[in-house]
Amino acid sequence: MTSPATPQDRRQEPEAGLLSFYESPIPIRPATLGDAIASEWTKLRSVRSTVWTLGVMVVLMLALGVGIALLLAVNDTNLAGEPALALGFFGVLLGSLCVITLGVLTVGSEYSTGMIRTTLTACPSRARVLAAKAIVFFSLTFVVTTVTATVVAVLQTMILSGTVAASGGAWALSTVGVGLYLAGLGLLSLAIGAIVRHSAGAITIMIGVVLLPLVLALFMFAEALRGLQRFLIEYSIPNQLSALYGTTMTSSGPSAWEPLLVMLGLVAVALGGAVALLNRRDV
Known part of the structure; x- marks a missing residue:
């Protein structure tokens, strides 16, 4: 036989229908692009891969750019009539591999860990998620690359004081232009990462995109392949990067702002x- 409920027990029992009329004190609103950008910025700045990849890129650009300038200055190499800004190309070319890696990892790491399910649950619009990733990644890469390229250009000009003074357009191309180009290359890597959904595979594809056209062109000796060889050299990423510094491997092809x-x-x-693929695929 059960004992009758005490007044204290009755107070602890929820009243019928109480939960059906509950309203959260926290305002509920649909997620916006700004919310997605804030979320992606939190994720990008809180992972170690961002610090490592961008840190290595900065070190490569500074070490190679300044190091080559110092070697030329010590050996009294005659660079009269040539701008010192072109020496920044070598560090930027190697640094681009770091940008490629980070661009792929921005998407690929979420697929490898399963975090993409949580991301798309919080923000079901896949186009909005990809747009937020692109905006955050592009902004961060552009700022870091442009600032580093500017520092390298200033130091090279100071070390090689005997070289010809570069014009304002040349300075813009070798700083802002390089920053925009590398950030765009990183966005291309981000898109390939979203398509492939596998970090190692996407990084391998992007390294092939950067290096393979130029390597293939070097082995095209047949006369019938001269046109294809010239096209591959002119539109290879290393040649487009060098065009931003005013030095190209051929007399034709993209120049000035055309590589962008x-x-x-x-x-x-x-x-x-x-x-298109994100909207058609399952997670």
């Missing part, structure tokens, strides 16, 4: 394909 337009077209196609 080529990269912009590649990024638009890749991101469009990534959005």
Whole structure:
């Protein structure tokens, strides 16, 4: 036989229908692009891969750019008539591999850990998630690359004081132009990472995109392949980077700001394909 409920027990029992009328004191609103950007910024700055990849890129650009300038100054190499800014190309080319790696990991790491499920649960719009990743990654990479390229250019000019003074356009291309190009290359890597959904595979593809056209062109000795060889050299990423510094491997091909337009077209196609596949695939 059960004992009758005491007044204290009755107070602890929830009243019928109480939960159905509960309203959260926290305002509920749909997620916006700003919320997605804040979330992606938190994720990008809190992982060690961001610090390591961008840190290595900065070290490579500074060490190679300044180191080459010091070697030329010590050996009294005659660079009269040549701007010192072009020496920054070597550090930027190697640093681009770090940008590629970070761009792929920005998406690929979430697929490898399963974090992408949580991301898409919080923000079901896959296009918005990819746009937020692209905005945060592009902004961070552009700022870091542009500042580093500017520091390298200033130090090289100071060390090699006997070289010809570069014009304002040349300074803009070797600093802002390089920053925009590397950030665009990183966006291309991010899009490939979203398409492939495998970090190692996407990084391998992007390294092939950077190096393979130029390597293939070097082995095209047949006369019938001269046109293809010239095209691969002119539009290879190393040649487009060197064009931003005013030095190219051929007399034709993209020059001045044209490499940025080529990269912009590649990024638009890749991101469009990534959005289409994200909307069709399961997580």
